[in-house]
Amino acid sequence: MTEEQDPARAYQDQLLALVGDQDPAEVLRGIPSVLRAILADAADVADRKPAPAEFSLVELIGHMVDAQVVVYTRLRWILADDKPPIPGYDQDDWVRLARYADADPAQLVDLLEGLERANIHLWVNTPEEQRARVGIHSERGPESFGLMFAMLAGHELLHLDQARRTVDAVRGGVGPAD
Numbered sequence: 001m002t003e004e005q006d007p008a009r010a011y012q013d014q015l016l017a018l019v020g021d022q023d024p025a026e027v028l029r030g031i032p033s034v035l036r037a038i039l040a041d042a043a044d045v046a047d048r049k050p051a052p053a054e055f056s057l058v059e060l061i062g063h064m065v066d067a068q069v070v071v072y073t074r075l076r077w078i079l080a081d082d083k084p085p086i087p088g089y090d091q092d093d094w095v096r097l098a099r100y101a102d103a104d105p106a107q108l109v110d111l112l113e114g115l116e117r118a119n120i121h122l123w124v125n126t127p128e129e130q131r132a133r134v135g136i137h138s139e140r141g142p143e144s145f146g147l148m149f150a151m152l153a154g155h156e157l158l159h160l161d162q163a164r165r166t167v168d169a170v171r172g173g174v175g176p177a178d
Contacts, residue, residue, distance in 0.1 A: 008140035012147070015154025024153035025120045031156045032113040035061060035163065039105050042167040046105045050169030055095065057166050061108045062100025063091055064159050068115035071152045075122055078135040078145045086135040086143065123149050 019027055038057070039046060046057040055063060070089060077084040095101075100108070123131075131146035143151075 012140065012143075012151060015151045015158060016147075018154040018157040019150055022153070024150045025123055027153035028116045028120055028156060031064075031116065031160065032109055034160055035064075035109045035112070036106075038160075038163050038167065039109065043105075045167060045170045047101065048170040050166050055162075055166070056101060056170075057163055058103055058105040058108065059095050059100045060159055060163055060166060061105055061112065062098055062103060063095050064156060065100075065108055065112050065115065066091065066094045066098070067152065067155055068112060068119060071148060072115060072119055072122075074135060074148060075119065075145055078133045078148070079126065079130060081135075083142075084135045086137040088137065088139045119149070119152065 042057055049056045049059075066089075074086050077086065126145065131149075132144050134142045134144050135148070137143050
């Protein structure tokens with residue numbers, strides 16, 4: 001089966017490619033400062049959506065918070081249980097139900113930073129052999145602790161790029177306000 005035939009594998013590969021040879025923990029440590037810089041430039045448009053079915057900047061940050069929460073739980077299941085089932089979730093529902101559209105984006109970045117620290121702490125304190133433990137994702141099949149953590153870093157990088165594109169789009173492609 002080729003990657004074109006396997007969207008789950010293509011998604012994993014996309015996220016891992018974004019991380020490349022970087023340490024996933026270092027990638028995650030850098031995310032909050034980049035988001036704060038984006039917000040400093042885009043506070044005036046943080047609640048605007050580039051299109052009706054897309055996230056605003058604040059909703060996108062909320063989605064990143066949700067991903068940290070989900071991975072925090074998944075990693076612990078993998079360490080505690082033998083090949084636990086790992087459920088998927090509907091990111092749009094989570095963002096809507098959390099009412100991120102009405103949230104303070106700076107507070108969400110603070111929350112994201114704390115959750116990233118928790119995930120990094122677990123990563124750093126998990127022995128290498130334990131990082132090979134596997135959970136069975138409902139959509140993507142077997143995923144190890146190590147793979148899931150690296151994918152989390154790639155997910156954050158993917159959404160940093162989306163955050164920049166979102167700001168450009170809601171400003172009509174003209175870049176930062178003068």
